[in-house]
Amino acid sequence: MxxxxxxxxxxxxxxxxxxxxxxxxxxxxxxxxxxxxxxxxxxxxxxxxxxxxxxxxxxxxxxxxxxxxxxxxxxxxxxxxxxxxxxxxxxxxxxxxxxxxxxxxxxxxxxxxxxxxxxxxxxxxxxxxxxxxxxxxxxxxxxxxxxxxxxxxxxxxxxxxxxxxxxxxxxxxxxxxxxGVGRDHLFAFFKEISVFKDKVLKIGEEVGSLSKEESEDLFESLPSFQQIPxxxxxxxxxxxxYENLSYTGKRGRKHYTIKGWNGPICAGDLDKIKSTEGIIGEAKFEGIGAFSHEQGYLFNTGNFLxxxxxxxxxxxxx
Structure with missing residues (x-):
């Protein structure tokens, strides 16, 4: 099932x-x-x-x-x-x-x-x-x-x-x-609308960079477009x-991993977590480590409506 x-x-x-x-x-x-x-x-x-x-x-x-x-x-x-x-x-x-x-x-x-x-x-x-x-x-x-x-x-x-x-x-x-797209979504779309076959690879053949067989092999190796979920x-x-310092996480031997957050995040919050949890290392966010700013709002997907x-x-x- x-x-x-x-x-x-x-x-x-x-x-x-x-x-x-x-x-x-x-x-x-x-x-x-x-x-x-x-x-x-x-x-x-x-x-x-x-x-x-x-x-x-x-x-x-x-x-x-x-x-x-x-x-x-x-x-x-x-x-x-x-x-x-x-x-x-x-x-x-x-x-x-x-x-x-x-x-x-x-x-x-x-x-x-x-x-x-x-x-x-x-x-x-x-x-x-x-x-x-x-x-x-x-x-x-x-x-x-x-x-x-x-x-x-x-x-x-x-x-x-x-x-x-x-x-x-x-x-x-x-x-x-x-x-549901990776790094190659634009390449897949270009392949779908013949940008590669009719333009890029064709020029490659004309200038002698590719043989006909190499051009076909290269075209087939490119990702294909499909509907995107x-x-x-x-x-x-x-x-x-929302409350301040609304976090959840897991304490390791040295570091603390923040697994959830639901509200405002302010400068100094990570230091407060380190103090509260009594760790000698760093307070890091699950999957990303750190964000590029210290002020704003933050939510993990489990806290969404x-x-x-x-x-x-x-x-x-x-």
């Missing part, structure tokens, strides 16, 4: 064995399940009802939307001096936009709501507080939403919603979407009450 459900999930949502292992491992690490015995229940009650598939056309839409503004976006990460080249920045932006597209599909599938991301409107700073700029509920005309919804995307291995600075207070609802992991509400009745309350106010 357990194996049947898992295999059916993989086939239905194009999930590889390696990705499935990551999904299960991170559900446990993020606190969405407390033991492996709960995996099937988690699959049927949380994962499957909150997953959508992103098509090639939807990918193309987000790919072009990201391309429109990629040259105007700062190449550094928040709170970091690490520079990303334009290709990496574009691919990262596409992943973020795919998370937004997945959430729109989630709204349409479950409540018949059409929504507009408004990627073409205004400046990045002007529209940062909300990713959804217009909604059309069944029987209504398009209008601005009554609440501000922020959508962030991560990979399958993400277990944290990290909201730096004062961004948490700028939106009413903070949604996290896990998007995206898991609407849940959300955190600005209006909820995610049930149908939780979403219904959001829809009622939308």
């Amino acid at each position: 357990k194996i049947d459900i898992i295999k059916k999930t993989q086939e239905q949502f194009f999930i590889s064995d390696s990705d499935l292992e990551i999904i299960f491992t991170k559900a446990l690490a993020g606190g969405e399940v407390s033991s492996e015995d709960e995996i099937v229940e988690w699959l049927t009650e949380r994962f499957i009802p909150n997953i959508v598939l992103i098509s090639k056309d939807e990918y193309a839409h987000m790919c072009v939307d990201a391309l429109k503004i990629v040259s105007h976006v700062a190449p550094t990460d928040y709170g970091s001096s690490r520079q990303r080249d334009m290709g990496q920045l574009w691919a990262d932006m596409i992943r973020g936009y795919l998370g937004e597209a997945a959430f729109l599909q989630f709204l349409k599938t479950n409540w018949g709501i059409d929504a507009d991301l408004g990627h073409d409107k205004g400046t990045l700073g002007e529209y940062l507080p909300m990713d959804i700029h217009a909604v059309t509920l069944p029987g209504e005309r398009p209008r601005s939403p009554r609440i501000k919804i922020s959508i962030k995307a991560t990979k399958w291995n993400g277990i944290w919603l990290d909201i730096p600075g004062d961004q948490f207070n700028h939106s009413d609802v903070h949604v996290l979407v896990k998007v 995206a898991y609407i992991c849940g959300f955190a509400l600005k209006s909820n009450s 995610w049930r149908k009745e939780d979403w219904e309350k959001i829809i009622k106010n939308l």
Whole structure:
């Protein structure tokens, strides 16, 4: 029974064995399940009802939307001096936009709501507080939403919603979407639309870098595009009450591993944890070690609201 459900999930949502292992491992690490015995229940009650598939056309839409503004976006990460080249920045932006597209599909599938991301409107700073700029509920005309919804995307291995600075207070609802793409998603899309076969590899043959056989072998070795699964992991509400130092974790012989967090994080919090837990080493976050800032809000996926009745309350106010 357990194996049947898992295999059916993989086939239905194009999930590889390696990705499935990551999904299960991170559900446990993020606190969405407390033991492996709960995996099937988690699959049927949380994962499957909150997953959508992103098509090639939807990918193309987000790919072009990201391309429109990629040259105007700062190449550094928040709170970091690490520079990303334009290709990496574009691919990262596409992943973020795919998370937004997945959430729109989630709204349409479950409540018949059409929504507009408004990627073409205004400046990045002007529209940062909300990713959804217009909604059309069944029987209504398009209008601005009554609440501000922020959508962030991560990979399958993400277990944290990290909201730096004062961004948490700028939106009413903070949604996290896990998007099933790796580092090669843009290559797979380019292969699908014949960028490699009709352009890059063809030129390689013309200039003598590749024989016809080598060109064909290289083309076949490239990743192929398929529908992309995206898991609407849940959300955190600005209006909820949160306590300081709302962490859980595990004490080791030297270090302390923080496995859960549910609310504000401030400068000096990690030192307080070290003192409280009586460790001589460091307080580190599960899976990531440290974040690039010390001020903001932080949630592990196990602390999200995610049930149908939780979403219904959001829809009622939308």
